[in-house]
Amino acid sequence: MRPALRAAVLMPTAAVPFLSLAALLAIVPGTAAGQAGQVQRPPTATVPAPTPAGLTLAAFQARYQRRLLARDTDGDGKVSRAEFVAGAERAGGDPAARFARMDRNRDAALDPAEIGTVAARRFARLDADRDGVLTPAERLPEAGRRGGAEPSD
Numbered sequence: 001m002r003p004a005l006r007a008a009v010l011m012p013t014a015a016v017p018f019l020s021l022a023a024l025l026a027i028v029p030g031t032a033a034g035q036a037g038q039v040q041r042p043p044t045a046t047v048p049a050p051t052p053a054g055l056t057l058a059a060f061q062a063r064y065q066r067r068l069l070a071r072d073t074d075g076d077g078k079v080s081r082a083e084f085v086a087g088a089e090r091a092g093g094d095p096a097a098r099f100a101r102m103d104r105n106r107d108a109a110l111d112p113a114e115i116g117t118v119a120a121r122r123f124a125r126l127d128a129d130r131d132g133v134l135t136p137a138e139r140l141p142e143a144g145r146r147g148g149a150e151p152s153d
Helices: 003-010 021-027 032-036 057-069 081-086 095-102 112-126
Strands: none
Touching: 057 112, 081 095, 095 112
């Protein structure tokens, strides 16, 4: 036994200095940390599994909501028809008609709950294999399939 370890083991409890885990591993011979001078994970620690290559419903809804609420220029937490139309310059078609389809309660504004509902319906429509994850291939607009770059429903 090394002298530093022997002293720590043989000292009365009140006199034992507090040593960090790294310090203890560094003085214990035969451990990888003692040899390399670094603390390593114990062998029972598990590394989390990689995330699926795509978006889950929750991630899709959060992204969709963030993108639509970015159009909220007056900061009221809702997207009015005027804000929606003004922010829809990239999309083809009629943004006013898309807004009308999305505004289910007909209050002339899209609130976070309505946006979440629209996102969930859109997610279900795009998730072709019904595995609960949108892959990049499923998110690409295809000819004849609704679901291009602009939010719609």
